[in-house]
Amino acid sequence: MTIASFNPPVRTLMGPGPSDVPPRILAALSRPTIGHLDPVFVGMMEEIKTLLQYAFQTENPLTMPVSAPGSAGMETCFANLVEPGDKVVVCRNGVFGGRMKENVELCGGTPVMVEDDWGKTVDPQKVEDTLKANPDACILAFVQAETSTGAQSDVRTLVELAHRHDCLAIVDAVTSLGGTELRVDDWQVDAVYSGTQKCLSCAPGISPVSFNERALEKLRGRSAKVQSWFMDLNLVTAYWGGGQKRTYHHTAPVNALYGLHEALLILREEGLENAWERHRRHHLALRAGLEALGMEFIVEEAHRLPQLNAVSIPAGLDDALVRSRLLNEYNLEIGAGLGTLAGKVWRIGLMGHSCRAENILLCVGALEAVLSGMGAPIETGRALAEVQRSLQG
Numbered sequence: 001m002t003i004a005s006f007n008p009p010v011r012t013l014m015g016p017g018p019s020d021v022p023p024r025i026l027a028a029l030s031r032p033t034i035g036h037l038d039p040v041f042v043g044m045m046e047e048i049k050t051l052l053q054y055a056f057q058t059e060n061p062l063t064m065p066v067s068a069p070g071s072a073g074m075e076t077c078f079a080n081l082v083e084p085g086d087k088v089v090v091c092r093n094g095v096f097g098g099r100m101k102e103n104v105e106l107c108g109g110t111p112v113m114v115e116d117d118w119g120k121t122v123d124p125q126k127v128e129d130t131l132k133a134n135p136d137a138c139i140l141a142f143v144q145a146e147t148s149t150g151a152q153s154d155v156r157t158l159v160e161l162a163h164r165h166d167c168l169a170i171v172d173a174v175t176s177l178g179g180t181e182l183r184v185d186d187w188q189v190d191a192v193y194s195g196t197q198k199c200l201s202c203a204p205g206i207s208p209v210s211f212n213e214r215a216l217e218k219l220r221g222r223s224a225k226v227q228s229w230f231m232d233l234n235l236v237t238a239y240w241g242g243g244q245k246r247t248y249h250h251t252a253p254v255n256a257l258y259g260l261h262e263a264l265l266i267l268r269e270e271g272l273e274n275a276w277e278r279h280r281r282h283h284l285a286l287r288a289g290l291e292a293l294g295m296e297f298i299v300e301e302a303h304r305l306p307q308l309n310a311v312s313i314p315a316g317l318d319d320a321l322v323r324s325r326l327l328n329e330y331n332l333e334i335g336a337g338l339g340t341l342a343g344k345v346w347r348i349g350l351m352g353h354s355c356r357a358e359n360i361l362l363c364v365g366a367l368e369a370v371l372s373g374m375g376a377p378i379e380t381g382r383a384l385a386e387v388q389r390s391l392q393g
């Protein structure tokens with residue numbers, strides 16, 4: 001067998017992540033590797049922390065990237081904050097709330113579930129009823145941006161409820177960070193984690209996290225040791241903690257962190273609020289095109305995520321065949337449905353660098369060509385005209 005260097009095709013990524021990585025970040029990733037305790041590198045780590053504080057809108061000193069993907073950020077929050085015997089109210093309105101439940105169980109805690117249908121947001125009334133019925137609960141955990149459905153839950157209201165009932169709030173912001181409003185300090189989120197491969201448009205594999213003082217008090221007051229060596233914040237912070245005095249914990253993914261630094265810089269140059277507005281505006285243009293092609297959103301308008309557009313697959317179309325034709329003929333990736341929505345929806349991402357007018361025109365045009373070719377009743381050119389109208393309006 002001959003094995004040559006791997007040269008991936010150039011795709012346009014409009015699925016649930018990863019999103020397109022812009023040339024500036026790809027260039028940063030390829031810069032010379034230096035030691036992870038090199039003073040120059042340590043200086044860059046401090047800048048990453050400052051840039052992450054901006055992205056999360058927080059002054060939490062413990063704001064840093066975990067050296068592994070979003071799932072590791074999730075585990076970092078649960079492993080550090082949940083002790084055996086703790087009761088944790090977990091909201092599930094899609095795939096990722098289910099993973100939170102498993103994390104609570106693995107930490108020896110007892111999850112109390114608040115269930116909402118897939119495609120709906122987390123219902124604050126159900127959360128309040130559950131918190132009232134479980135006065136011994138100490139944590140509320142939920143997903144802000146459910147990537148499996150495209151529904152956005154109300155962080156501020158849910159965190160307020162948690163605090164009113166003496167609970168910490170853990171928030172999954174993997175798909176929201178950089179794409180949709182998130183204000184960690186103003187909304188008093190206690191622990192939050194995200195990912196680099198969605199609206200930050202960085203390569204996958206890093207998970208920014210932030211913990212406030214209330215969360216750190218719970219960590220300091222633990223009677224049981226944290227069950228993960230790698231994610232134990234007491235140990236990790238010896239490396240990521242303040243100043244030049246760092247000790248070895250693990251070998252940081254040096255080049256991946258160059259990429260994150262560049263991605264966060266790009267976000268700061270654009271301005272966080274401008275980035276949220278760009279996602280909103282482009283979502284409206286994509287929506288105009290998809291609706292003209294006869295697709296319906298599964299989430300009601302007021303709660304839709306701009307960066308993750310889940311639409312039902314028109315009757316009679318072969319889900320896998322459409323996606324493979326988009327990939328093979330147009331180099332365009334869109335996402336399939338997950339879990340109970342598999343085969344029923346497409347998830348079209350507009351995340352970070354992927355969230356651009358040219359991508360919307362490509363996606364809507366390619367969908368029109370593929371669906372018409374399969375015999376779907378589509379008026380040629382109308383969807384693209386709707387996209388242009390929306391972009392110009």
Ligand SMILES: Cc1ncc(COP(=O)(O)O)c(C=O)c1O
Nearest residue numbers: 069070071096147172174175195
């Ligand atoms: C909401 C949410 N949480 C957690 C994760 C897990 O992140 P990762 O795949 O980077 O481990 C994802 C990934 O898509 C996600 O969308």
